[in-house]
Amino acid sequence: MAKAAKAQKMKEKTLLLPTRWLKTACCSLVLSMLPAAALWADTPTSAQTPDSEIFVAAGVFHPEIEGPAVDAQGYVYAVNFGGDNTAAKGSIGKITPEGDARHFLQLPKGSVGNGIRLDQQGRFYIADYTGHNIWRYNGNSLSLYLHQPLMFQPNDLAITEQGVLFASDPDWKNNSGQIWRIEQAGSSTLLEKNMGTTNGIEVSPDQRFLYVNESRQRKVWRYQLDNKLNVSNKTLLIQFPDHGLDGMRCDQQGNLYIARYGKGTIAKISPEGKLLREYQLHGQFPTNVTFSNDFKALYITMQKDGAVERLKLQ
Template sequence: MQLKKGLIFLISAISFNFSFSQEELFTAKVLTEPDLFTSGIEGPACDKDGNIYAVNFEKKGTIGKVTPDGDCSLFVELPEGSVGNGIRFNSNGEMLIADYTGHNILKIDMETKEISVFAHEPKMNQPNDIAITSTDILFASDPNWKDSTGNLWRIDKDGTVRLLESDMGTTNGIEVSPGNKILYIN
């Protein structure tokens, strides 16, 4: 009797797992027309309404917006000479952008589209990708492609920039784990 119950449970568990393994997690579909973004498209991030933002919409130095329905438009042009890379949103809904040519982290008010320098550090090679904690602490990867080295920066809520680690290898992608316990960087 015990063996029969165990076999029924095992068969039920296998059937249960098999039914979930057949379920599609998502369906890929084309959302935008080809070539709306340049070959330098980077830093996609979603706002609270499900809009996707990415840098270099139609030309360098811009940020494009893609609605959940696939409507695309220019959201903002960055200040002269600025080129964005990574994008994240803070808890106030403001957009933060790594400006790798200006050695800045830019901030955009989503209502007014006003762009300001949130943080600046001339010692940055080129802030590339950014990650943000649930308490709005920002981290920036900072590769030096020529020398195959890189740095890791912390940017506090007030815009204070601190070097956390240097000579790491070419730092690029970066993310914070749920719960803010682990910072991943490659």
């Protein structure tokens, strides 16, 4: 009787196995049909949900879109307008405050723009990285402001209240770079060489500091500026552990907003070098940023997408 009872119990246990497996399979099937948000309800949404919005759709600009700037009327400008074609390179697009874009300006043949800045008179300064030039556009005509054959590739620009420019000048091939000061008369001074791949560059709102970042080294440097705009007391403001750095701008409080290329975020850094926040973007490759005139929005050019995103800050 003991053997028979044991055999019967083993039979019942064997018969239960398919039922348990079926329950497990059914649960897996139900879970697979749930929305992703339900499956990851306890996961922070900041990594998945962009803080920005699409301002200009993908493909309106060339994939190498760069150099945003805003004029006094709130129009946004960026280089390489017109989609993914060779003719788009060397152009500049103009975007209305509502996000409608059109062709605005064409650089001379062989020139391709990168950083754009406007002075207090509304004149445009455009870094031409293929021609080693800085172009100036006064609203009617385009003129050569500076040709400097010793530049590797004039990239981003910063501008002071007096109209003096600073230019980053990376040598991507050798992972190095330098920075220049460009006077109002169009002369240039090499401020430092043998740096990392210099890229984003900005002057603090109080005109006391110059910030320069190095893309591949992921460092942001701060220099003191004197009354003659000479640089001194170079200090490391912050270094990131991963991903590249690209364009950057200061807000009214002196915080830096830095495009983190490859990470798809904008980092907000205090004047003391503290990471205050990272804003998530739709795209992965932000190249540069600019503020609206009231500093309530940040416009971001997105490489590979050929798009412009807008981040509302207030």
